[in-house]
Amino acid sequence: MKLGVCYYPEHWPRERWVQDAQAMQKIGIEYVRIGEFSWSTIEAEPEVFNWRWLDESLAVLHEHGLKVILGTPTATPPKWLVDKHPSMLAKDEQGRVRGFGSRRHYTFASLEYREECRRMVTMMAERYGQHPAIVSWQTDNEFGCHDTILSYGDADLRAFRFWLAEKYQNIDALNKAWGNVFWSMDYRSFDEVELPNLTVTEANPSHRLDFQRCCSDQVVAYNRLQVDILRQYASGRDLVHNYMGFFTAFDHHKVGEDLDVASWDTYPLGFLDQEDIYTATEKHEYLRTGHPDFGAFHHDLYRGCGKGRLWIMEQQPGPVNWAPHNPSPADGAVRLWTWEAFSHGAEMVSYFRWRQAPFAQEQMHAGLLRPNGEYAEAAAEAEQVATEVKRLASELGVDVDALVSLPSAGSVALMFDYDACWSLDIQPQSKAYRYLFWCYRMYEALRELGLSVDIISSKAEFDHYQMLVLPAQSYVSPELTSRLESYKGVLLVGPRSGSKTESYQIPENLPPGPLAKLLPLTVERVDALPEHMPLHVNGLWGEGMLKHWHEQFKTELPVLLQDSTGDPVLVGSGQRYYLGSCVDNKVLKASLSRLAEKANLAPYFLPKGIRIRQRGDLIFAFNYSSIPQIFRPTKALPLIGGAKLASCGVAVWKKEQEKNKK
Amino acid sequence: MKLGVCYYPEHWPRERWVQDAQAMQKIGIEYVRIGEFSWSTIEAEPEVFNWRWLDESLAVLHEHGLKVILGTPTATPPKWLVDKHPSMLAKDEQGRVRGFGSRRHYTFASLEYREECRRMVTMMAERYGQHPAIVSWQTDNEFGCHDTILSYGDADLRAFRFWLAEKYQNIDALNKAWGNVFWSMDYRSFDEVELPNLTVTEANPSHRLDFQRCCSDQVVAYNRLQVDILRQYASGRDLVHNYMGFFTAFDHHKVGEDLDVASWDTYPLGFLDQEDIYTATEKHEYLRTGHPDFGAFHHDLYRGCGKGRLWIMEQQPGPVNWAPHNPSPADGAVRLWTWEAFSHGAEMVSYFRWRQAPFAQEQMHAGLLRPNGEYAEAAAEAEQVATEVKRLASELGVDVDALVSLPSAGSVALMFDYDACWSLDIQPQSKAYRYLFWCYRMYEALRELGLSVDIISSKAEFDHYQMLVLPAQSYVSPELTSRLESYKGVLLVGPRSGSKTESYQIPENLPPGPLAKLLPLTVERVDALPEHMPLHVNGLWGEGMLKHWHEQFKTELPVLLQDSTGDPVLVGSGQRYYLGSCVDNKVLKASLSRLAEKANLAPYFLPKGIRIRQRGDLIFAFNYSSIPQIFRPTKALPLIGGAKLASCGVAVWKKEQEKNKK
Amino acid sequence: MKLGVCYYPEHWPRERWVQDAQAMQKIGIEYVRIGEFSWSTIEAEPEVFNWRWLDESLAVLHEHGLKVILGTPTATPPKWLVDKHPSMLAKDEQGRVRGFGSRRHYTFASLEYREECRRMVTMMAERYGQHPAIVSWQTDNEFGCHDTILSYGDADLRAFRFWLAEKYQNIDALNKAWGNVFWSMDYRSFDEVELPNLTVTEANPSHRLDFQRCCSDQVVAYNRLQVDILRQYASGRDLVHNYMGFFTAFDHHKVGEDLDVASWDTYPLGFLDQEDIYTATEKHEYLRTGHPDFGAFHHDLYRGCGKGRLWIMEQQPGPVNWAPHNPSPADGAVRLWTWEAFSHGAEMVSYFRWRQAPFAQEQMHAGLLRPNGEYAEAAAEAEQVATEVKRLASELGVDVDALVSLPSAGSVALMFDYDACWSLDIQPQSKAYRYLFWCYRMYEALRELGLSVDIISSKAEFDHYQMLVLPAQSYVSPELTSRLESYKGVLLVGPRSGSKTESYQIPENLPPGPLAKLLPLTVERVDALPEHMPLHVNGLWGEGMLKHWHEQFKTELPVLLQDSTGDPVLVGSGQRYYLGSCVDNKVLKASLSRLAEKANLAPYFLPKGIRIRQRGDLIFAFNYSSIPQIFRPTKALPLIGGAKLASCGVAVWKKEQEKNKK
Ligand SMILES: [Zn+2]
Ligand SMILES: [Zn+2]
Ligand SMILES: [Zn+2]
Structure with a gap:
C-alpha cells in the first residue's frame, strides 16, 4: 500500500526539482510517474536528442529514494513527425482527419507510426532500461482516450482487410458468417470490403463487430511492440499501462496479458458528471464523492485484467477540468478513494498530478500542489493516508511492505466480456439498454449486499468462486460452455446470454444457445422497452420492476419471479438460475441475496451509501x-x-x- | 381480402422451400413477395447469371398455388456494380458520399445506374414476364427509405440544372420567380445554379422547393423506366411499389399514376416510437397497438395514390428491430391491424416477413416464423383472420373473392398535397408547425367522429364528396380554384391555404390568395407560436385552444370562433368555412361535427380508442x-x-x- | 430623436418609388438606409455597371427630403465573383466549404475578396461620396451574422500564421506563451502551426484564444479597408456599421474605433425565443415584448462602442422569420422599443424594413408595409412616436433636433470586454457558465434597481463614474491595473477577474492576479457547479443562492456574504469589493443596492417588468x-x-x- 504521483519535470525549472522531490518524500510518496508526454522535449528536431533533462530528473528522484515509472512518450508525437507521416493520423467516423494540436493524434493501425514508436522506445529502453531509479515502464498513455480506437482511414482499411483475410481465409466464409446474402452485400474478394462507416443505413452488425475486434487487435499489437522492446532492455521492471473508466472500446484482458500490472486512472467526480450511466438523482447526490461503486467496479475489473496486480496510476486529487461541470471533492473524499483502492487490492495509488500546470489544456486540473507550488487540499489527505497505513501495519504487527500481500480476491465472480459488450451495444433493441450499465447495476447490487466481487474475463478460471454471475454473455464458446457445465457453485445467467454466435447470428436453437443444456429454456421473443414503460415483476423471490429488456421465454424450470402476465422472469433451482429481464435494484438485491445464501455467503443489507x-x-x-x-x-x-x-x-x-x- | 407474406428463398436451403410453401398454405396465405434484394444472388459477377434458384423457387410456390409478387432487385446493387460506377452513390446534405454496406446506395439521378437497372429489369422481365406464378411486379423497394430522396452529388446537380432549364427556359424567369434580387443571388445562366446545401445560412426557399420537386421527379422517372420495361414484357400483371409510413419526400401521387396498385409497409409500433408526431402520452398509451389512426391514415392516403387499389405489402407481425425501442405487440394486435386494413379497402395484407432471419441487420425483426422455423405468435392471428374472412363471406352469402369488390370510398375528402408539404415545411415559422402533423390531427378528429375519409390529391375529383377539407393547401392552382368554386358540398379551408404562389412567393392579394374569391378575407399577419403558448379560442361553435399557427385576418364573414382578443379564428356560413389557426382536438372535433351535420353526415362521438x-x-x-x-x-x-x-x-x-x- | 427605415428600391418597380417616399414622409421618417445587398443589381456582369436605378432612387428620396444611409453591398457578392475566386469562401469548423446561395459567403481573411471590395467600394464612393442625399455610409452588413467570424480555410491559415509571426516574432516565444511543452505541442516554425479545429481533443486554449483574436482582427482590417476609401471620397458623412444582438465573436470596440457611429439591429422577440440566455419562464412571460433588458443592454453596450453615438439601424416592426418561433409583438411594443432606444441615447431608430418582400428568404419578415403595400400594424406606432417626439420637444421648449444632444451617459459603469468573453468561454469549467450571461444578469440587476448604466470597454475612462463593476475581467493589463488603483468610486470586482494572463495562463500569484494588490485575497480552488446544485449564501448583506461558479478563496477582508460552509463569497470594505461566485438575482440586487448607496446613488426597487x-x-x-x-x-x-x-x-x-x- 504505497502512494505515488504523476510528475512533469519538463514543465518546471531545473531549480525546483529538488524541492519537489523533498516535498514528495515529506508527504509519504514513494512512486513517481514521469515522461509520458515528453517526446518533443526529448527529440525537438528529427534525430536530435536531448536526454539531459531526463538523466538529471531521474537522478534527482533517485537521490531522494523515489521509485520511477517511466512512460513511453508515444501518445504525443511531435508536429514534425506528424508532418512527415500524414497518413498516421486517424479519421473519424465522418471521414474527417483528426489533426495535430492536442494528443493521441495517430491510428494504431499505422505501420509508419509503429516504426517511429519502435525507434523511440528502443532509444529510451537502451538508455534507461536498467536505470536504478526505474521500477516500471508505462506503455504510451490511456489507449483510446478521446475515442481513438475506431479509425476510418486508409491504414485502417488496409489492416481490416488483412485481418479479415487471416480470420476467414476465403471470402465465401466471410459472406456466410456475415449473412451477406441478406441485402446483396456479398463480396467477391477481401479487397471489396469497406469500413462500416458512412453506409446509407446501419452496416451489417457482423461487419461492425469484426471491425471493432480488428481495431482492438491493433491496440494489442501496438502495445506488444513496445512490450517486446522493453522486455529486451528493461528486464526486472513491471510493465504497465493506465486504463480509463467506463471505457470498453478495446479488449483490456488481451492487452493485459502482455503486461505485468494493470493500472487505471480514477476520476470519480468527472465520471459521475459525464456518464449517462448515472441518473440525475445520483449525479446530484454524489456530486462531491462520486458514485459509491465507481471506483470499486473498476478496481475489481482491472485487477482481473492485471492477473491480480492493480495500481491506480492517476487518482483525482481535486476538481478536474474536462467534465461538463467540475466541482470540488468533499473533504475527506481523496482519503476515502485512496483507502478504498487499497481495500480492493491496489498495491499503489498515484495522484494526478503533482503540481497544477498554469498553462495549456489542463490548467484547471487540480494537483497535490497549486500552480503557485503551495500544497493544495489533497496533499494533507494523502499524507494522512500514508500515516494511517503505517498505523495499520503496526496494529497488524507486520511490516508496511507486507500489506501488499494481503489477499485481495472476492468470493463472487461477475463475468465482464469486451466482445459481449461490443456485440450487445451494436444492436441494443431498446435505446435504454447498454451492456456496461447492466453489468454495473448487477455489480452495485452485489456490493450493496456487502459481497466482495471479482470481475473476471470469459477466459478466467471460476471454479473456486462460490457464486458466478454472467450478466449478459452474448457469445458462449464451446470451451466456456463446458466449464460452466462442470461448475459447482451457484450460477446466475442474465438476459441476452447465449443470444449470439461468434459471428453475430442468432443460434439455431434460439437463445440461450449452448446454455440451454444447463438451463433448459428457449427465448422466443424479446420485448425491448423504453424507459417510460417498466413492467411489474413478482413471485416467490420478491417484487419490483423490470425494464429495457424483457425476454419472453418458455421453460419447465421453477418460476421464482414472473411478469404481470404470468410469464417467467427468473427461473431455476439448485445451483443454476436464469434471469430473462433487466430488473431494478430492488429485485436484483432480493434475488442476489437469495443466491448468495444458497452459495453460503452472508449478505448484508448495507445502509445507504x-x-x-x-x-x-x-x-x-x-x-x-x-x-x-x-x-x-x-x-x-x-x-x-x-x-x-x-x-x-x-x-x-x-x-x-x-x-x-x- | 387476401393474405400474403414476404419471402426470401435465397436465405434458406433449397430443402426447406416445399415445407415453407405448405406452411403458408396451411395458414391461409395466398400471395408471396420475393426477389427484391436478390441482385447479388442473381448476378454474383458481372454478366454471370444464376436464375436457377429463382426458377425453382417460383416453381415450388406455383405448385402450391401461391401467387407471386416479384420485386426488381434494384434497391441493392452489388458491390462490383458500385465499384464500376462510383458516381452512382448519393451524397448527403453534408457532402459525404453514402457508401456501400447496407442498401439503397444509389441516387435516383444517376444515369449510369439507371442504365444498369434497365439492363437488369429487362433481363428479369424477359425471363419471367409471363411466368404463370407471377401476378404482380414490385418496382425496387421503399423509395426514399433511409432519407435517400435528396442527394447532393454531381449527378444530382446535373439533373437539377437540366430540370430548371426545362422549367424556366431562360434564367431571368428563374431569377424573377425565386426573387433572387433579394440578396444578390441572381444567376447569369443555369450552369451557375448550385444545390441548396451547405449555404452560409438558409438557401432561398424557392430554390429549395424546386430542388425538392426535381428530386421527386427523378424518382418518378426512375420508377417509370422500370414500369415501361415491365409493361412491355409482363402485361396483365399488376405493377406496384411499396411506400412507407409518414414519408413525404417525393410525390406519391405522381409515382402512383404509373402503377396499378399502391401498397405500403405498415409498422404501427416502430412508427409510434420513432415519430415526433406523437406525444409522450400517446407513445406510452399505444405502445403495443400503435396509434389508432396510424394505419387508417395511410390506408386512406395510399388508396388515393393507387387510384382506389390498395395492398399492404409489409405488415408488422411482432417486434421489429429498427425503432429506438422495439416492444412486442399486444395479443390480437396483428389481427386488429389486418382487419383494419381490409376495412379501409386493402385487397391484400402481406406480412413481413415469413421467417425471421438469424443473420445481418434485421435479425431481431420478427416474422411469422421464428429463426428456428417454428410458428411465432403472429402466425395464429393471421390464420384466425383467414378463417374469419371466409366466415364473413359466408355470412354475406358471397364468394370470398367477391369481398374485394365491396365499396371502399369514404364520404369526406381530405386533401393531402406533397408539394404543399414541402412548401410549408421549408418555412414553418414556428418550429412546432409541421404540415403532416396538422393533416394527421385533422384526419384523427374526423375519424374520432366516426366518419369515413378519403385522402385525395389536389388533382383528384371531389364533387361527389359531401364534405371537403383542405388542411393547408399552400398553392392553389387556377384549375383547383375553379373546381372549388363549383363545389357544392361543405368546404373547410384550413390555415396557410392559398398562402404561396407556384414559385413560393406570397400572393399579391395576400393569403388566402385565389381562395379570397370563395372566402372573402385577408390574412394580414401570422402569429407563429411556440408549444408553450397556446391561446384560448371560444365562440358559437365551442371553446378550446389554438396553437403553433395563428393567422390574424380581417373579414366580413360570420365569426364562429374567435381568439381571446376577439379576432376571428373560424369564419364562414352556408357551405364554405375558413379556419385561420391550428386548433386542438377539442375544437377540431366540435367544428368538424358541426360541418359534418351541415353535410348531412351523422358523426359519432366515439369512446376513447x-x-x-x-x-x-x-x-x-x-x-x-x-x-x-x-x-x-x-x-x-x-x-x-x-x-x-x-x-x-x-x-x-x-x-x-x-x-x-x- | 429621428426615425428611419430600411428600403430596397431594387425590389420594387420604379413606379412605386415616389409613393413610397411620400408615405415615409407622412409617417415621420427622415432616414432611409439603402443598397447593402445590391451588388448583383449594380454589377450583374463583371465590370458591367448599372448605376441608373441607384441614381434615380437617390434622386427620389432626396426630392422628398429623406436622408440616405448608403450601404456598401459587400455582404452579398454575386455568383460570378464567387466563381472567379472560389478561395474567398469560408470553411466551417468541420472543414466544409460554405457555399453561395444566401449571403455572407466570404472569409474576412481572403485577400482576393478584399481586393474586390476595394474595387466596388471605390467605384461607389467616387460616384456618390458627395451626393447631397447621403448623410452616412454603412460598411457591409452585420459582420459575423450566421457565424461567419471564425473560418477554417487556406486564407485563414495563412492569415493566422502571419498574425502569430507578427505577435511573437520567434516561435519559442509562442511555445512558451502557449505552454506547448504540455503535450509535446511545440512548433519549430510558424509554418507548422495549424488552425485549432478538428484536433483529436480540445486544442490548447491559448491557441484557440489567439485564433479568435486573429479572426477578430481580420474583421477590423476588412472594415478599415472600406473606411479608408470612404474617408477619402465621402468626407463629412457618418460612417457606421450595424452590429447584432448577443454577438461577441469579434471586438466591437476595435471596429468601432474606425467608425463615427455605432448602430445595431434589434429584434427583441427573435432573440428572446432563440437565445439560451433566457429561462423558459422568461421566454413565456415576455413572448410579445422581448426581455426587459434586451434592448437596453445593447443600447448601452453599443453606445460605448460608438464613443457615445448610437443608432438603431434595424428595429423589429412585427413578426420576424428567422427565430424558432415568430409571434406577433404586443400592441404598443414597437412604440415601447423605439422610445426606449431614445432613452438610452439613440439618435435615430430605423425600422427593418419598409415593405415586406413577398419573395426569397425573408418573405415572412414583417415591415412597416405589408407585401401588398398597405400599412402594417407598426406604421401607426412609428407615426405615434414621431408625433410624441415633437410634443416632447415642445414641452421642453426646444427644437426637435436639439433633443439629440440631451445627455445620455449613466452613473454606473459595467466593463464588458470581448477578449475576456472569448477567454472565459473557451474553458468555462461549468457548462452552465457563460461570460455574456453573467454580464447580462449583473446588468439586469443594476437596471432593476433603476440605475442608469454605461457599458464600457477595458480601455475606456471610468474615473468619472460613481460606481464601477467588473463582472469577470479575466485578463487585467498593467495599464488597467494602475487605473483601477487610482479609481475613487465604488468598485465591485466579480468572479474570474484577474484569473488569466494575456496568453491564457494562470497568474503566478493565482487569481485575481494583479488585482490582489487592490483586493488582497487568493483564489485557491474553483468549485464549478452544475445547474442542479446551487448553494446557499448568507451574511450581513442578505441571503440567496450562488450557482455555476464558486471560488474558494482566502482573505483577511471583511466577509459580507459567505457560503454554507462559512467560506467567503462577497468581501471588501470602503470602496473596494470582491465577489467570488455567480449569485442569483436576489443576492445581486441586495449587494448592488448596498454598493449603489455607498456610491451615493439612490437605487429603486422597481415593480416587476x-x-x-x-x-x-x-x-x-x-x-x-x-x-x-x-x-x-x-x-x-x-x-x-x-x-x-x-x-x-x-x-x-x-x-x-x-x-x-x-
Ligand atoms: Zn489522464
Ligand atoms: Zn421495409
Ligand atoms: Zn439583419
Missing part, C-alpha cells in the same frame, strides 16, 4: 453518503475508525478469530 | 385502447364480434335495410 | 409586464404618460428643480 470490502481478515468500510451512518461488522474489532462513519468516513476492522467454530 | 370504418353496408369497429369498450352502431347486426370490444377487439356489423325510409 | 432610464433631467419609464404597473419617480412631473403604465406603456418625466437643496 455504505460499502464494504474484505481482504482476508480485514473488513474495510466506507461512507459515500452525505450524512453519518452506522456500520458494525459482526465479530470484528476496529483498527481504524469505528462503527460510526461520518460522510467520507473510512473504517478498518479485523475479524475475531472464530475459536469455538469447527 | 374506438375507431370505425364503413364499406357499403358493413361497419367495422376496432378497439385500440387497453381496456374493453362498448360500441354499438345504430340499426345494425353483428357479423363478427359485438358491441363489447376487448382491447384489440374487432367487430363487423351489417346495417339493417332501412325499409321504412323514403 | 418596469424599467427606467435617465437622460439629464428626464426620466423615462417602460412597462414590459403584461399587466398595468405603477411607477412614480420622486419629485418629477409627467410630460408623456403618467404613473400608471399599461402593458407596453411609456412615460417621460421631468425632474423638478431641487430649489431648496444646496
